[in-house]
Amino acid sequence: MTDPLQTDPAGQALVAPPGDDPPGDLTYFAFAESKELEPARTSAPSGFSTMPEVLAGRYCIERLLGAGGMGAVYRARDLLAEQYGDPDPYVALKVLNEDFAESPDASAVLYSEFCITRYLRHDNVLRVHGFHVDTSCERAFITMELMRGLTLDKLLCERPLGLPWKELQDIVLPLLDALAYAHACGVVHGDMKPSNVMLSEKGVRLFDFGLGRAEEGVLAGLPHLSRERFNAWTPGYAAPELLEHRQLSACADIYAVACVIYELASGKHPFRHLPSTQARDQHLGSALKPPCHLPRHGWPALRTALAFDAGARAITAGQMRDAFIAPSSWPWRRKIRPSR
């Protein structure tokens, strides 16, 4: 064993003598030619060893953008678009993880996500381009618009004290708008959390409808993701009814988005990232205080949305948005504002 460097109280690194004698047989290759160095190299994504560098003869995988329990998203270059001189031939490409891709209905789940997202046409919902299958590696994948910006979980890391309402409302209002629209279309997101919302140069985008569900009669014929067979959630954002394996409804999205808004407005998750069932059993709801950056008129709405009991969570995304809109922006209020 070698000795580690010891650090003295002043933080100065002290070199401790190693127990080894220096090697005797030294060989030098001072004049050997070396290859030109390239700027950055990462090792190839190994978990996707069965995945070719170019998918479906068209999408060249460039880098991993994000990954989770079920799928991974890459930045890819659309070689066809590039050939036609497209100034921005980049797309985001989602494939299921190797483990998950092996389950028999994995592609149907991915197709369902594609179909649900395509069904939603809203400025604040990510746009999907297409659903494809690479026949050589037998992997299905979705291509989507590539967003450049930062996800809300990254924003929260950069702004640990939360955001002032002036800034926050530009995120929260479009987000609630997107959610209200999805719910009006009969679609539930099912996995609302900071990392599924992007603040891009083109505005707020809600994405990842991988656990989404279309209500009865909407997108009829589309295989519904069976919650009995495939139950997944993000512990800190899933409503109690989701954790207790009851039917997923828009109400679960309301709880999750309320957690996200609370966190953005205070820097802290309302229930210390605990699963909602645990927070409920510890009666954390009664001790909840309004987040520091939320205007007072928005608190009753947010508090209602954070109710553990789905029945008491009697507020829609649209009603939340309306409650958050600053009274000062109401027309009559503008009229009485003193002139400068």
Add this chain to the structure above:
Amino acid sequence: MPVAAHWRSAARTHAGKVRERNEDACLECPEQGLWVVADGMGGHQGGDIASQMIVASLAELPVHENFDDRLIGIRQCLHWLNRRLGQELTVSAGRQDSIIGSTVVALLVEENRAACVWAGDSRCYLWRGQRLYQLSRDHSLQQQLIDERQMNARQARAYPGAHALTRAVGAAEQLTLEVLELEVFPGDAFLLCSDGLYQGLSSDALGRALNLALPAMALERLFDDALRGAARDNLTAVVIRG
């Protein structure tokens, strides 16, 4: 302007002789003075995802900032990844083992300054003046037993579960990174590696390899030596030379 244009490096990762998957990942950016090794947590599903996320995210960090800001950037990025792999992870009901995590060891060099940032048991070694120094101290139960219970290395190694990590990206709500800053001298050589590489090699063997003038030669020697052994784990090494 390239911040470490005179640095040469070579990197390699190998699944080893037993494991089917390689959950290690590495990053080699000599032009930016940044090198990384990450070892996805063994036994956990998605270990490769965690290590790949780490190298892909660190590769995208801005390079125009000064050394101190870049160091802050690396740390912030790792704290974000800790959240992403922990609190933001979607878990499935049927899977009990839902932790996704990875060790990380990163080396940032600019002119005569270097900083090593790490969590877990991937290591950074320095070869200076014909001597080998281990710059990083493992965040493992084994190291904890040595530090806190005054066990020697052999006793600690024999302790049940000695290889268990005490820190890793994605493993706990709060990540504590360790950072060591040092001055770089001409002729210094660094080695970043996963435990799969150093477990099978003596410090003599590491020293002999690092003494070779070209990083590619050093790397070849390290892998030749390591792959002569059992190589049960994935193995990864990055050799950097001024």
